[in-house]
Amino acid sequence: MVSIAASTGRVVFVPKGDGSSYFYESFDCQQAITKGYGAIQFTVEGPAGASMAFELQTASSCAAYNGDAHNSSWTVVENLTGSRQLINLPLIGFDSNPNYDAIVGLVWSTFSKTGVQWSIGDITLVCGPVTVPSPTSTTVLTTASPTTRPTNTRSTIPPTSTANPSVCSSNLLIDDWASQSRLTFLGYNALGQPSSDDGSMSSVVVSGNRVLLSPRNSASYFYSQFGCLNVNKYGGISLRIRAARGTSFALTVSWYTTCGSATGVKTVSLTTAQLNWVFDGTERLYWFPFSVYTGVDTTKLDMIFFSNFNAGVILGPVSFFCGTTGTEYKLPAPSPAAAALTRSTTPASVPNVKNYVVDTFSKQDTNDLGEWHGADEDGMIITFGNKEMTIRTNDSDLSWNTQLANKCADLRPYAGGYLHIAYRGSNKFSVALQQHNSKCDENIKPFPETWDSVEAPRYSSSSDIYIPINHFNVNLTRTLGFTLKGFYSTDPTTITKIEIVDAPPKTWTLKTPAKLASGKLVFACTRPNSFAFAIDDGDPKYTKRVMEILKSANIPITFFTVGLPLLDTKNGLADAYKDMASRGHQIALHSFTHPKMEGLATDAEIDWELTNDIGAVKQVFPNLKSSYFRPPFGTEGARMRQRLAANLNDPNPYIVNWSIDVEDWIWAQSDTPRKQLDAFKRDLAAGGNLLVMHYLYESTVELLPEFIQLAKGSGKKLMRVDQCLEDPAAPALT
Incomplete structure (x- = not known):
């Protein structure tokens, strides 16, 4: 202390x-x-708004305690008033489950305001049972260590729950925030119920x-619904x-008087202050x-509703x-990933490659072969330096x-060679070799016809990438070019050279990895004179x-279904798709929550989308095994494949x-929805x-008969x- 008396x-x-000051009391x-x-x-009397840590020292038992x-x-005691005030700390809710x-002993430390006077007095153990603070209590308690982040903290509201612990064995998850797209694209929580901020x-x-x-402002809110849950x-x-520190918001709990009633909903709101929740920048469990x-x-x-945020x-x-004490939901250990x-x-002979520099x-517009290079769409930031591109x-x-x-x-001639890319920065991307269409004509669909991708980090050092040309599963007689995608x-990626070489240099010590299976990327039917919706x-x-239109047209089509909405028992999709399947339509995979899957940060996140989608389709169609997948937004890459x-x-x-x-995503809700028809033509x-x-918009659905007639x-x-791709497992044509 600077001074103490x-x-x-x-x-x-x-x-x-310097944060070293403390005051302690020890006793038998x-x-x-x-x-x-x-x-x-x-x-305690301290500066207004100040905080301090309070340490409770305990032994394993009084009989075993020897003073060491x-x-x-x-x-943590927070938000002091600036005047002398009484602090009451119930013997419950401290971190680490003390005895x-x-x-x-007792210790006061980590004073948030220094160089000014504090005082502490009237230190007492108070008789009587622990009581629940009322919703209007002004007690300012949290459960955080001032020096380390606790691993088992809890709210400071003591429990008076009427729950029956004998019939509850584990926490019921409301949301684990497993997926951006589940929440913000589809609007679901982990219960499969609506959850959103409504923008x-x-x-x-x-x-x-x-x-x-x-x-955005004090009117912002967020909710997670339960669906009239018992x-x-x-x-x-x-x-x-x-x-x-200083953050506050309100939590509203609502419930139905009668399930399904649009008007019979009651609510109670409490602020974080009324719940005695205070924050200091560390993550802790509150309940x-x-x-x-x-x-x-x-x-x-019905739901929990968060509002009145000030930060x-x-x-x-x-x-x-479960039970009478708040516990946190423990995320399950991830399932073992499917083996790649x-x-x-x-096999190909080693080429005698001399100076095949791509x-x-x-130059900004052409490569060393005099051919075009560049981004295929706006949105990618490309900058050129001295013989390098970022x-x-x-x-x-x-x-x-x-x-x-x-x-x-x-x-x-280069099938036995290697693609070499000299780079620095991030290598988190795919490298693809594009295959031209059979006419080698960019004006004919599809253009390109296909490509195969490999995952750059599997072939990389910190400065170079060497990929065997025969790891690209394409027709080498009509290649178009290389793509970074x-x-x-x-993080930025800077490329200084792209070339084909006969082999990595002798100083290259990394072993070439095995080629991983990456499926067949298709853009068009292969069966002559065929067309697929x-x-x-x-x-x-x-x-x-949609079902009425297809029945009237008497055509079979393919539906790529998102898994999570398929499991929503309220929307009727499962029954609708069962009916479609019974009429001969193909049901295929389209992810669980519809993200751009190649952009997900980890393989585990990609696996989560795929395994849940496969599981959802299996749940609705137990006998269906589909090997057809449409990536959301058409976004694909080596990792996803x-x-x-x-x-x-x-x-x-x-x-x-x-x-x-048909570009429904551009025109369906515009003033010119029939431009969808122009795009089709x-x-x-x-x-x-x-x-x-998609059948997301009325205008697209009502144009479907015209699309069919044009086809x-x-x-x-x-x-x-599957029929237009001549899959032997597809139903016979009728």
Whole structure:
């Protein structure tokens, strides 16, 4: 301390500014619980708004205590008034589960304001049972160690739950924030119920089983619904929260008087201050028993509603807890990942490659072969330096290309060679070799016809990438160019050279990895004179109309279904797709929550999408095993393709994109919705025969009969995707 003195029953002190100051009281071991004590009480006077840490020192037992070793548990006293005030710390809720029947010392430390006077006095063990603070209590307690982040913290509201622990064995998850797209694209929580901010937040970002809520203003809110759920066997709700000091918000719990009634909903709101929740920038577990929400009917719970934020917050897993003490939901250990599948490569002789330099980036528009290089769409930031190019992007759907020829390039003489890319920075991207269409004509759909991708990090050192040419499973007689795509990091990548060499240098010590199976990427039907309608996700309210149109047209098509909405028992999709399947339509995979899968940060996140989608389809269609997958937004890359093959245990699954796009995402809700018809005609005239559309919009659905008539009018036979790709396992044509 800078200074310390006793005065009229109090200790008065000025803490140092280096954080080393503390004051302690030690005494004979006290069996507080046995003797009927329920709390520690003291008075404190400190600067307004200040905080300090309070340490409770305990032994394993009073009988075993010899005055030496002790255990420490912590809480934090915050938001002091600036005047002398009474602090009451119930003997419950400290971190690390201390033995309250063997208290040996008390310590005050970590004073938030130094160089000014503080005082502490009237330190007492208070008799009586622990009581629940009322919702209007102003006690300012948290449970965080001032020096280390606790691993088992809890809210400071003592429990008075009426839950029956004998019928509840584990927490019921409300949301584990497993997926950005589940929350913000589909609007579901882990219960499969609606969850959203309705656009009121500035941003809602999911990462690492956490969600960052950034309010736009005080009117921003966020909710998670339960669906008139009976949670009577649970004690309350717990969640992990990280928020800055001084953060506050309100939590409203609502319930139905009668399930299904639009008007019979009751609510009770409490602020974080009323719940005695205070924050200091560390993540901790907070919880409340249902009993603090007066009158709540836990047999018909509707939702929890967060509002009146004064700052952003990070929420961790939210759950209903069992028993009378708040516990956190423990994320399950990840299931073992499906083993990647390898595929054999065609042996090729080592070429005598001399100076096959593709690109040294001396020009912005063309490469060293005099062919075009550049990004295929706006949004990718490309900068050129002294014979180098830097790529920055936050969109895994964007790519950069360097062409080998204006028409088709024959790479067979180099089949035994290696693609060499000299780089620095991030290597989190895919490298693809594009295959031209059979006419080597960019005006004919599809263009390119296909490509195969490999995962750059598997072939990389910190400065070079060497990929065997025969690891690209394409027709080498008509290659088009190399592509860098599927970026899954926003860190920049700088490329200084792209070339084909006969072998890595002798100084190269990395072993060439096995080629991983990556499926078949298709954009068009292969069966002569065929055409396939492949319809993606839609709005359930249009399902009946789509079925009527298809029945009237008497054509089979393919539906790529998103898994999570398929499991929603309220929207009727499962029954609709069962009916479609019974009528001969093909049901195929389209991810679980519809993210840009190649942009997901880890293979585990990609696996989560795939395994849950496969499981959802299996649940609705027990006898269906589909090897057809359409990547959401058409975004694909090596990692997604490799994990698809692994999770399906099929080295050659179909990754189905399209050669006809009605562009409903552009025109369906515009003032000119019939431009969808123009887009269809344009791509059909260019040779397209595999369609993408959605039944999300009324205008698109009502144009479907015209799309069908145009396809029939082209003289092509309409069929399912598996039929148009001549899959031997597909149903016979009728």
